[in-house]
Amino acid sequence: MGASLDTMLDRAAAQCARRGAQLTELRRQVLRLVLEAEQPVGAYALLDRLKALRGGAAPPTVYRALDFLLEQGLIHKVERLNAFLGCVEAGQEGHAHAHDEAGHHDHPHQFLICRTCGTTAEISDPAITAALASASAGAGFTLHRATVEAEGVCADCAGSA
Secondary structure: OOHHHHHHHHHHHHHHHHHHOOOHHHHHHHHHHHHHOOOOHHHHHHHHHHHHHOOOOOHHHHHHHHHHHHHHOOOEHHHHHOEEEEEEOOOOOOOOOOEEOOOOOOOOOOOEEEOOOOEEEEOOHHHHHHHHHHHHHHOOOOOOOOOEEEOOOOOOHHHHH
């Protein structure tokens, strides 16, 4: 990660505050756990990790925090894996990914998921988004948002086969 985890969490809190939302201590802990995970992490794995920090954590606690983080554009949900991936990256200027006022990502994102090891990479290719919008318009459909999840084999797994 380009910035320290604490710096990224501080940026996330500031982003929430600009929108009148609060990154509470619990939400911050859940976001930290998502960001610390090297791959997308499921809600129950997060719950297990959160219980080490907060003994009384229960599934609704984690799901409410995840819903908030999704609404604020601080994480992505990888539907194929039913898991979550952080989206508080530091750019060269030190800014987080851009989001609109409602917290929606204004950067295109697609996920490449290795069917062998589960490694997931986020890419951001505007051409894919443009192609989807064009195809949708051709079908008389107005596209508002799209997440593409592509399954294949990562370079490491392909090299060891």
